[in-house]
Amino acid sequence: MLRISLKDQEKIIINGAIIRSAGKSTLMVENRCTILRGKDIMEPEEANTPTKRLYFACMMAYLDPENREQHQDSILDLYQPLMGIFQSGEPQVNLIEIGKALAISDFYKALTECRQLIDYEAEAMNRAAPADAD
Template sequence: MLRISLRDNEKIVINGAVLRSSGRTDIVVENEAAILRGRDVMAPEDADTPAKRLYFACMMAYLDPENLVQHQSHILTLFEQLIHALEAPEAKANCVAFARRVAACDFYRALTECRALIAYEAEALGRLLPADAA
């Protein structure tokens, strides 16, 4: 059983259906379901960096299990591109943790690992770009 408290007008995705709360709402989920809060959902147009594209592909695998093989293939392609571009040991460790979660089809926890990669990527890009270009 999972209890979720939503703020007024907060979005949540449950098994691919987008729901929006009307007022403060408590939801109790009593069986297995793919659930993401609105703040964890990424729009396709926001997947504009390698780590964000990996997050989006993983999110789709989590929310769309009927097309799991296609999503896993896409994740593998994106993962290979990203891990070869990373240099920092902690970022590579996050990639390995992400890959283990994906291999176990634990996409929800893989998304957590991917958020760490997005943060690392943003920090690395911030160091490369001049302050006025960011």
């Protein structure tokens, strides 16, 4: 059993249904289902970097099983170039873990690893920004 506490107006997706809390709520999920909390939901316009586009494609594969094959094609198109960009260190470990998760269709695990990759990408962009300003 999974217990989920939601803040007022917080969104959650359960088996494709978008649910918004009207007031503070607690849900008890008693069986296996596809769940994504509001903070983990990415809108299409937010997918504006290579790692965010990968996250979005993985999220869609997780939430939209009817079109999963199409989403998996997008994932591969996005994943392969990142392997060439992140060739060492923690980002490469994240990409390897994403690949393992995708191989067994564990899209939620892939999302977890993608979030770490997004954080790394943001840090790298922040480090590069001052140098570009010179």
